[in-house]
Structures are given as C-alpha cells and as structure tokens.
Amino acid sequence: MTTSNQCKWAILVGINYYGYPKDEQLDGSINDIRKMSTFLQEFIQIPAANISMYHDFNEDGAIDKDVKLKRLPTGANVLQALRRVSQNAAKGDFVYFHYSGHGDRKETQYSPLKGNTTTFDEVLCTLDEEIRDVEFGKILDDMVDKELVVLVVLDCCYSGGATRAGFKDQDGNSIKLRQPPNRKRSSNDDMSKTNLDPAKLDTGSSWLYRDRGYNMLAACQPHQKAGEYHGSEGILTHFFRETAESLYAGGSQVTYGMLQSMLNTKVERYFNLQQPMHLGESDKILFSSEIASSSSTDWVNVKKKYSLVGKLTLNQGEVQGVAVGDRYGIFRPGRPFLGLDDKEENLLIYVRVVLVKDMESEARFVNDDKGTTSYGRSGAWKAVKSGYFAKLISRQKKATVIILPDEVHSNIIDLMRQQWKSHSNFAAQISLDFESVEVTKADYFVEIDKDSRTLDIRDSNQQALEDLPAISIDSLDMTEKLMQLLAHLHSFRLVADLQHPSDSVVPKYEFSLTRTVVPKDREDLVARWNLRFTNKHTEILYVTIFNLTEGYAVNKVHPRQGAASVAVDPECDIALDLGTKVPDLLIEKACRGAFEMQERFKVVITTSQTNLSHYCLPDLRNLKIRKLRDTDIMAPRECNWFIVEESVVIEVPHTYSTQAELQKQIWERKEKKDREDEGDEEDEGDEEDEENEEDEEDERYEEDEEDERDVEEGKVTEEKIEEAKKRKNTLD
Template sequence: MAVVTCERWAVLIGINQYSDTTARKNLQGCVADVEKTNTILRTYLNVPADHITVLTSPDRLDECIGSNTYPTKANVVDALRKVAKRSNPGDFVYIHYSGHGDRRPTQYAELKKGPKHDEVLCTLEDDLSDVEFGGLLDHLVSRGLAVCVVLDCCHSGGASRLGLGASIRCRRAAEEAANGGQYDGARTRDLRNAVPIQSWFYRPRGYNLIAACQPHETAVEWGGADGKIYGALTYHLIETFLSLQSSTEPITYGRLYEVLEAKCRSKLKQQPMHLGDRSRVIFGSATSLSERGDFLASVIRTSGADVTLNKGVANGISIGDKLRIYHPSQSFLGLLNPKATATTEVIVTSAGKLQCEARSVTGSADDLQGVLVGWLAQLSSRANTAIVNFLLHHEERDSSAYVAVERLQLECQLYASPYMPLDIRLNALDPEADITVEFYENDILKFRDRHGNDLPHVPAEHLSGSLNARQMTSLLQHLCSYQLALSIKNPKTFSIPRYTFEILPDQVEDGDTDSLAAWRVQFKNLHNQFLYITIFNLAPAYGIYQIYPEDHASSAAVDPGEDIPYLVIDMKVPPLLKEASTQPGFKMRDIIKVFITTVQANFSHYCMPDLQGWTESDTGALTKVIQKRHAKLVKPQTEPWFVDEKEIITSVDLEGS
C-alpha cells in the first residue's frame, strides 16, 4: 500500500435539464451521479472540498445565464484549465461526466483522416467535441498528472440511456422521441458499429477512460437501493469501489474493471469499456503500480508488544525494517489516505520466508493495545542501505565533478525514498558497493553492478553535467531496486518442490514486424500439492514486469501434475535500446524469474517500469520519462477446424493357427 503524498482533484459534471419546455429531452439520474461520486471522494478519499469542482444543471435553464457553477461548455473548459494550473506533477485528477452525448459531422476532417463524425458531450449552451475534450485531457497528462475519465453517457453514435423513466442519453434519440418519433434502437446500434473504436475519445492516450458500454450496446439507468435513479455505470462503479475498499493492495484499473464488468454482466445487458494502462493504480499518483516500490502488510497475529505480519524475506523484508501500524479505516482501495495517522510503529525482529515478527519500537505492549488482526502495516524505513560509490577519474580535487558528487552526498537524503535508502560514497573503492558510478572526463558516466559488470544503456547523459540530485537519486534507486530483484536466489532449504520451468523458442505471429523473437514460458507442477507461482520478466531497459498472472495479481495456483496456460512473450526492442539495436553485434538480455510458494502470496512490489530517459519540462526541470517495455503475453492462435488421424494395421494369419 502506498502512502499517498500526491493531491487529488475532481471535476464532476451532471446535466439533467436540457429543456424547460420538452420534458422528454431531459434526463433523471445525472445530478444524482455527481452527488454520489462527490460523497465518495470526500468521505472515503478525503479530497478537500476546494479541490472538487461540481457543475450540475439547475431546475430551469434560464438560471444558467452568467453563472460559473453550471455545466456550460465554457465553465467545463475553465474548470479543467484551472485544475491544470493549480495541480502539481504527480497529482491525480478524476473527471466525471453524466449527461447527453451525440454524434455530428466532423469539423476536423483533416485531423481525423478517417472518422466522418465528431463525438460530443452535450454541455449546456454549446457542445464540447471529442477533439476539444481530448486536447484538454492531453494537456493535463502533459503536466505529469494522472487522469481518470468516467463517461456515463452516449459515447459512440446512437447509444442511449433507457430504462427507468425512459431517459435517453443520446440527444438525437431524445429529440426524436420528443417529436413523436419512435426510437429505433436497432438502427442506432448499427450506426454505432460503423466507427466503434475510431472515436477521438478512444485513441491511445496517457489517461484512463471508463465508458458506460461497448460500441454495440446501449447505456441504461438504474434504480438504486435508496430509491434514486442513477446511471447504471456510475451506480455499479461506486458499488465496485465500496466492495474493494478494504483491499490491502492498491487496486489497478485492470482489477477494478474485472470486478465492475462482472457486476454489470450479472445484472445488465451493457458492459462497460476501459481504455488505458491497466496497471495504473486507481486514485493513485501519476506513477503506476509498477512504480510504487513499497507495499503493505497485514497483521495476522498479536501478542503483547509483538505482532506477526504477512510479509517476509521473499517480499523484501529484513530484520531492522520499521513499519507503521494503521487502522483499516485509514485506507480506501489499498491506498492510505493523505492524512492517515499511524497508531504505532514496529521494528522487524525476525524474518521468515513469507511472514515476519515485529515488536513495538519502544518495547511496550501498551503501544499495541487495541491493534487487531487485519490492521495494516506500512513500511516506513529499511534497515539495509544501498551503497553507491562514485569513482572520479579527475586529478583536481576541486573539479566540478568532485563538487557535484559532494553536493549529491548531502542532498540525496532529501529525495531518497525510505524504501531504498542510499549511501553515496566518493572514491571509496568499496567491494560491497551495490552500484559503482565511474565519472570520466567530459562528464561521461559509466555504471557497474556489485560484481563489476557493466550496466549498459543507463539514460544518464543529461544528468552528468549538473548531477541533478533529485533525478540522479531517482535513477540510482531504480537501478538498486532492479539489482535487488536480480540478486534474489533460492532460500536455503532442505526441501524444494518438484517442477519443470523452461523457456522455449516459439513462432512470431504473422505480420508482426516489430518482434525479434518469441519465447514460450512453460511451468509444470510435479509436486504432490498445489504450488503458487508468479513469473517476472526482468527486461534489458531495467524494467521488471509481472507476466503471469497479469495485472499484478497474487500468485496463481497450479494443480499437481498440471501446466500453466500456453503463454508466449514477444520480444521487442524497448525505446531505450532502439539506437543501440542498429549497431553490429547488438544483443539484449532478459531474465525470466519465477517465484514459487506453497501458499498464495503477492510479489507485485518488485515491479518497475522501463527506464526511457529524461526530458526537460516547461519549468526547465528534468523529469524522468517512463515507458513500458513492448513485450506482451499472447495465447496461441487456434484454427477453426482440425484434421487428426490414427493408423490401424490388421494382419492376416495365413497359417490358420
């Protein structure tokens, strides 16, 4: 579980009233959607009221004139721009729209080069087109914000919101019904199918988007248990939030969507759509789950001044690590609230494979009074420090390089995460150094691991001159975390479960010109009991990806005598290595590592993204650019028909015996 230091912001838009004279053009549950969402944000996530902009329609449209609190296009645009100005990189922005949607002939034919229509949000006074809205979202993302957009409306052609009260969320369909025409659901579904994925809303972007339904479906309203009408998406999304609220691991969009989709499938004919990075944490910072670098443990036993936690050596716990204890009410969806207050702090006294013993830092049982099984423990500091030694190949002691490293020694503690503390040393020639950085003339940096092996392609070319402390600290922590995972070996044990684990060549899919190779990952359980496994890809651009099971799930059970599903990983050159891959003799090294346990465990805290490089922001500051490695798991293609045969040989006994 991550301690959330980022701020959270929200823009909530709900429009029931579209006409003062024609009731059938209006909707029923949109304002209720916003009110319920606002309650969740403020009650469970402690989002400050002044960080939430609520724009809802009045009972009469003439009240909107000159007001900045109603959902006109100008007010919606202004609200999003204000969030961009007030927020900081790493903050989270939640945008919710409930209202009519529509489709009209495109005003951006040259830009779209394909789709002949614009999808629009029907804000009051004027529509907000998909291109305009997408531009506003792109701007938020470009400022380093994590953005989640929820659209409980028509989002592709003729989707409507039909059901209780026959409210229709497609403006054209509503107007047709209001004019006495019959709403032709089949016709509008066909219309939507014409360009289901080409809408400008759904092109690949840096934000996550949750839409009410699939392109061929209609979005309906839903009667809540409180007697109010809501959008079906909004109602079941909030129901999903609440069902996952006690999770001890941050919830990714992938996990959220699995539960949401299951709820909708069991009750509705519509299925929500998610587009974006499934590994990102909902309500988390701009970093993904892969970038957390920390984790939460649960209390599984208490005894006086001691507690037992469900994390151990395999999870990276060491004797001397400290953890803060929190009441479960201090978290929501696996994230500690920004103002969460710890009950006490404990220090690890012994560490087993998958659990550890910890004692109150004061040694007093009074500190743990009231702490129960199921309470949460957040890592606050590690006992072990990663040693980084800078070797300077400069003769002058007062050279700029010496000055820069000495400054880094002083400043790195301001930026270093407690989950990977650093000990920066200068010309120490320390054989225990986890990372050695050689600083040559002309500001050339070379990185080596603890065995003296070269760490190639580290993107530090923009950092050597000024040796920016914040960015260098981030880079070194990333490399040390990667090396830590790389160094994990089998524990000393007298009993090792029986299994086979192989990586075998496979075929690259037809038409895939980007993949250099394909490899099949095989694991078979030969043990006499269930084994639980998690498989990671330690990639050549210093990313660590959980490839089985996906979406940072807990380890998957493999029955005795059974194999895991047929899994193939396509190996593509990551962006960091693109230039190097054009040179003769280029090779890249991937490590496939499997964690095997006899009980279910979660190792997703080892995950990290690829290093891609550094870019200069609008303010002149250097920020890290992170991009996932282009490797994917695929399932084998199955032909639609098969031919098989067996041979029977029949002989004739000529002797008649």
C-alpha cells in the first residue's frame, strides 16, 4: 500500500499522567503507542529507527529506564519532532503521527486569523503545555507542501462539558474519558471559516477540519467524548489497529472510507457516545497517496448479527436510501474485494432487507440473490461477524427506461438488449424495457438520433435532456456508457426531489441565501452568495448542505471531504461565502454566448448525526466509467429530518465566453495528449522520436497547468485573452 522506494516515519505521543489525582489520570495512552509501534513495524514496515516515541512518567512517578528527558511528551519536544521529520523526509515519504492523551478546547489565540467563524482553538494537551490547532495544522500543511504522505490519528476528546463519571460500555463497565477533568461547559459555534470558493470551504469548526492534503482520523466528533477500552487502550486506537490488521492482512487496496465504515460499526457497539471521524479523501488507499481503482461507496457494514434467528442489522437505513426488498451480498474482510473484487469465492451469503429504520436496517438471509427466503448456505451464517461488508446487489425499486424501437438500427437495439444486464453495478438500479410497442409511463426514454448516430435521452415527459455527453452508437462501450449515464441521472433526480415527510416536526431555525458582489479579480465566478443557517432549536441540530448544478453534479459544500453532518448548537450558526462557477458540462455553451442557468442549495437537517456523502455526484463533463452509488431516498418513518431548499437563476454574461474558451482549449489539449500517450504505448518502434515529442508536449502541458491555475484563481491576463482569441481563430 506504500511504494517500496519511499521512506516511512512515525511520531507516537502517549500521555497518562498529567499531575491529576490517580483516579483521574489515563490508563491506556502509553499502551496505545507501544502497540501502534509494533503494528507499524510489522504491517507497514516502518523501521524502528524511524519511529520516535514520547511518553510520560509511570503512575508511581518513577521514570521508565528507556525514557530519557528528551523523549518526554512536552510541547517543545513534540513540535521539534514534527519539524525534524518534515525537514529530513523527502518527497513521497510517508509520515504517521499518533497522539493519545487529553484533548481540549480553549478560547482562541488566533482571532484575526479565524475571524468570527469560531471563538475556540482545539488543543492537544502535552505534558507541560498545549499545542494549538493552528500551530499543529501549519506544520502538517508544510509537510503536504513538501509532497509528503501524511496520516494523523488523534485519540483524544474535542468536546466541551464532559464529566468523567456516568459513561458505560455495552457490558456496563465504566469508561474513562480522554478530557481534562473539572472543565466548565463552553459553547460551540461550529461555524465554518468563510471562503469565497466552494472548492476551498472549511469542514466543521476546527482549524484542522478543513480541506487538506493529509488524512486524519479523530476519535470522535467535536461534540462527543473519547474513551478508553477496558482501561488498557484508547477506544479509537484499539479498533483502528484491530480493523487495519484484519483488512491489511488480505493484501488488498484498503481505503480510508472502508476503514472508517468498519471503525464506526465497531466503536458504536462498544461505546455509542463516540463516533470516529475521518477527514480527507475516502477513496485513498490506507497509508498511501494513491486512489483506489474503484469506488467503495456501494458497501455498507454488518452492525449486529443475531445468533439464532438468521437475521442481522446493517449500519444504513432510510436516510441513506435503503428500502425493504433491497438485496445485499455479505463479504469477508481481508479478501481481495477491494479494487472492488466481488467474485463468487469471496461471497459468504446473500441477505434481503425486511425492516428499515432511520439509520439502520434489518435483513434476513436468503438462499440466493433472487430473494428466496431461507437461512442461506450451510456454515456461511456462522462465519459472518459484525463489521463485515455488505454490497448492494439489487434495489427493490428501479428506474424504468424504455428503449424506443428503431427498425433501421435494430442491430444496435439487439446489441443493447444482450449487454445491459451484464453491467450489474448499474443494472441494480436501472431496468431497460425493450418490449413496449406503445409509449407508456417510464422514468426515461432512449431513442437513436439517426442524423448524429447518438443516443437521445428524454425525461418522463419525453422532453429532451439538453447538454448531456454524447454517446455514439458506434462506440464499443455504448451500452456501459448509457447505463452509467442513466444511473447518474436517476441518482441526481432522487437527490433533487428529496423532501421531508409531510408530518415532520419542523425544527426552529433561520436560513438565508443572499447574493453579494463578485470581486473584480474573480473572473471565473458568475455569482457570489452568503449562506447562513442559525439553530433556533432547543437542542443540537446536525446539518449537511448540498449544491446541485445544471451539470448534474451534487456537491457537498458543508462539511467537506466526506465528513459526517455538522453539529450546530442552539443559537449558533453556519456562515458560508460561496462562489458560483459555470459547471464544466456547460463550458461549451458558455463559449457560444450568454445564457441562464439554475443553482439549487439543499440543507438537510437531522436530529442525529449521519453521513450523506454517498449522495455526491460529479459533473457529467468529468464522468468516467466507474461504479456509482445508488441514492434511492425514502422518508424516515421517525421523521428525524427536515429539508430546506432554495433555487436561484443566474445569468451567465456573454463576456464569460473568453474565460470559457480558455478552459475548453486546456481540456482539448489534455485530451489530445492523453490520446497521443495511448498511441505511444502501442508504438514503441521509434523511442527517440517519442521522447522528443513527449518533451514538446510536456512543455505545452506545463503551460496548460499554468493556464488552469490562472483560470481557477480568476487571473486571466490580457495576454492570455489574446492567445485564446488567436487559438480560437486558428481552430475556426
């Protein structure tokens, strides 16, 4: 999972004794880092010489023989270790940082930097002083700038108002919390740091919880408490190590999203007041900078198995789109299903959903994927455990698509008829109908355009869907492209149509979307908005904000990067400064002149925390053949969610055409280079000529990258505008 030629480094910090009374000190922090050191050496092959460990005194106050003063977990020592590794590591090296101890929130010392978005700093409580989030985050950012691969694990509290008594595990045993004792309750504003560009919005309330180039695992959400596992380890550390070992042992491409899903399931069963949080790219391979070969969002987890009645509980429910009748296959972890290989030999058993709740669902074993009810294969039931993966096999409710007959191109229709079911990833949610002679009710209609020899897709009213990517009937992967496009359109429509039940209890809140002035130096933006959500309810509300574009994209603008919904305290708010760009799918339309487009902002409010990241969809201009997560959405029976929505119409001026033309030319040159690279791989006869061509193309590609950065930053100079016009004239 890490490249063989990279160096690997680790900094491990564990603190039990802070000078509090004996019954208030921690028990498992030092044990955490010792076990993590063994894990990192055995599984990740980090040399012992590259692992720096910092821990404190024993309970009796004596100093371990192997602990020198320079290895004590003081603030200065920890920061010096981070900076030393950052200085010594080379581009591409892997750096692991683990902190086990107390965490806290204090009044911010960085008001000018954080503005009015938060009055708190998250802090790591070292032996003698606190390391503030801004200082810690700056060092991590420096590592990323140096192109190091960074993973941070923080097994500590970040919440306010926790006491050390009254918390039990599933067996009734007391759980010790990793938060300094005798703290007064402090309010949490959970407001995001404002930023003009939606692609650069912060996540959550912490300075650390923002878009980043590193991955982070936090023991709990900002409002929760982190505890210890049987007094011997931190809960996060124990289940992180256990889960990573079981997954890593299979030699598979384990993603952070997979790890997080299993972690949440295991931790919730042990201590349901703590929910770990992953921040970063969920499709990245664990301990690596690489992206997994395919998406892992089709997978859910077994939350609980009932020993005698042949049923189990899955960790997703109606809020995540699960419905009665859905069928899943159960797979054992540690097998080569990641990439994601769902071959028969890795499958344990099939289940069918029989009961759906808001955040979980109950399923019973079936004999096969057709839904025949029984207790399943002999022996397979015993092998299933909590945390095992369940992959969607088929949705009970599918989108119906009528393929209109065409006598002239009957061979194309027959080919489509033969191929569509083989694309099971999309056939789970899309059903093609070739038999309807007369026009009947359907979700979509598909017809062959005889002039352009492309597929024409229409909505349920048979209105043509404009600006879709063209699918040629002469393309070898025509059917696969059609199935993926239909699955994408169906998922987008389901999110767009998402509404709360009519009998929902409406929470008290204030919501506003105000249009503001676009700065003159941001020529890439066509509109700017101030979005504000204020919790006027008497309890915490959990909020997720989506932006739906005319490029058929669903962007989660708050929180970012796959994080769960943001907790907003009573009388606290979220304030976002958003910039609207022309969707990639509409860039060519923008080149032709002025037009109007619609943007939609959808706020999902829940009374318990959930992760709705699987609703996100890319712009259709950037769609590639890959697995898509179905987003079949149903209203929760317990009515624990509510939807706020506002649509706005934006006029794209004709002056935007130059900006769009420059972006279009960048794409065209990149696509041309990709095609030439593919040709170079097939023709190895003249290596010298290829190298010369590649050098010239690389120079042009570097210019393209510079142009693209300017486009992203809105810095299109007069010289580039003239270049764009000349290129356009040349193409014409």
